[in-house]
Amino acid sequence: MLFGLPIVQITMFGFALTNEIKNAKIVIVDNAQDLASQQIINKIESSDFFYVKKAMLNPTQIDAAFKKGDIKMVVVFPANFNTDLLHLNKASIQLIADASDPNTATTLTSYFTSIVNDYQANLNQNASMPYTIVPEVRMLYNPDLAGAPDFVPGVMAMVLLLVCVMMTSVSIVREKEMGTMEILLVSPVRPILVIISKAIPYLVLSIVNLTVILLLSVYALQLPIKGSVPLLFAESTILIITALSLGLLISTVTKTQQSAMFASMIGMMLPTMLLSGYLFPIENMPLVLRLISNIVPARWYYIIVKNIMLKGLGFTAIWRETLILIGMAAFFLTLSLRNFKIRLE
């Protein structure tokens, strides 16, 4: 499970999950059937975003099709589309989107609109329009607009935290629950050594996991690491130490494996999934959640990894985030060491 998890996650996020919208099924109701409508339809069909079916639907049929969930959008070309365009210089296309998924609906309509705008710009070029502004766009860091670059840094944060926090806390509480902790405490070994020896295997395990994730993302997802690899490992070690101290802290305040597991879920997994910014954009959240997100270690780690891996930046770009992580690690470590009881209750 510990080694399977990163592999499952990378495959899932890297290959299967994507926020982009591809092959959305749309129906085009072409009442015009003329040159202009045909040209636009050809453009739509040749894009990856849409999977086009042509049909004649009335509003009731559109409603029925949406209710079945077969299609996402309907495009209606009015009769005399081309004639209107040529003679009145103005024609309209109607889009009806199934907005039950608002994200898909807005994305599809904006894709469609930009295709139409392109077509219109071409028409106008032929008519040699005066004063034309030509926007030239460069997509930085991820020219293919793939989903993986956004997800891989998040998966790294997630796996590291999961392994460290949950496993550390559960393994220490397990010793408590089974009574073996007493034996360790009465032995001449100093308590700090007990803690360190609990933490080191998970530190090693996490570094191995990290290596697996990076190898997978470089060789399977073709996602090169643009920045320095040692720096990436150093920063990850800081996150691992933060997570280990948090796990330790949880183990000092819980008594059973079940409750340690629950605390790790609520205290670590949920915030990491929701508030680190890798699944959901932080700027869309209400103020309270935005404030809370500042104390989630994964949030800062996510920024660091993105900067190193994808943008290829050096330490100067991330010293602030690094400092925050170190501060968190120090805070949790002191708190948990002070909380660690060496006496039996």
Added chain:
Amino acid sequence: MRPLRFLLQKEFRQMFRDKGFTGRLFIAPLIQLLLLPMAANLTVKNVNIAVVDNDRSVTSQQMINKVLSSGYFKLTGYTDNSSKSNKLIEKDQADIVLEIPQNFERDLINNNTNKLAIEVNAINGVKASVGFAYLGSILSDFNNQIRANWVQPEIVSASPVIDVVTSFWYNPLLSYYVFMVPGILVSLITGISGLSAAFNIVKEKEIGTIEQINVTPIKKWQFILGKLIPFWVTGIVVFSLGLIVAWVIYGIVPLGNIAILYLFASVYMFAILGFGLLISTYTDTQMQANSLMFLFIMVFNMMSGLFTPYDSMPQWAQFVGHLFPVSYFIQVMRMVVIKGSDLADIFPFIWKVFLIGIVLNTWAVLNYRKTT
């Protein structure tokens, strides 16, 4: 039937005496339904834009104003130095940099055409493409506007304009809550009841009470029904609680028939409990069950189309998603709650879930052994 009645009595009594369980039953829906929809908002808005204005002319000012007044963009930087703007993208303070070249206005008038440089931080591919599409359409609007101002109207009106009129059905305000809440309700009852069932049986194994049941003349099917029914009831109760929370907090009232929702929920519970049961027959400790469940829950949540569009996944992933009942229920919830789909619309889904339920439960019953 008498042994079954006693078993049910035992299960319910055990359930209500476990304060932690009843607590989770009420608190989990509240936390999940309050926190998740607020955090899980994927709408692209507030795109941060930085402007490098090397021109500082009337036209460039008008263009910037036009872009900012659209409401999609937030100005986070305004300089006349392009190296500064690159820093803004590096620091994630700008998603898009719009660079207006020197003498933009003059060259536009003299050469009849001019270029604008736009740089987009494309790490988040969706935000990049949607943000650029917004910007592109604003710029082309602006272009038409200056033509209208600068040249004789008859030349401008000679250029054909295609007007795209959009209507958003079922959710005209494009509220993201309407989309997320029904889906989250599904993941909620999956977690609460499916998992509890697995843990419950494994716990009996771990503490040894299952042996006491094994030596009684209780039949296999009675034992399993005795476990299934209480958690089935729990699931339906949590489902109702979730519907109430959705109504009170988010004002979401199912457009379709509530009876269809309950019918589907019943069939769904049957399938998901079968899954929990199956897990419990393969594991011996709560720790094992937990690890296994964690993996499955994650795969369920991620591949069911709850957060990311299902149709965009590759074929194999959609196939995997179809093996789990979760994706069907999420789809059906959204269809019935938001669009008011009726029984005929969801029929293809309900019988598949029923089939999955039969397979999982049969498998679990066959795999359950009264001997150790």
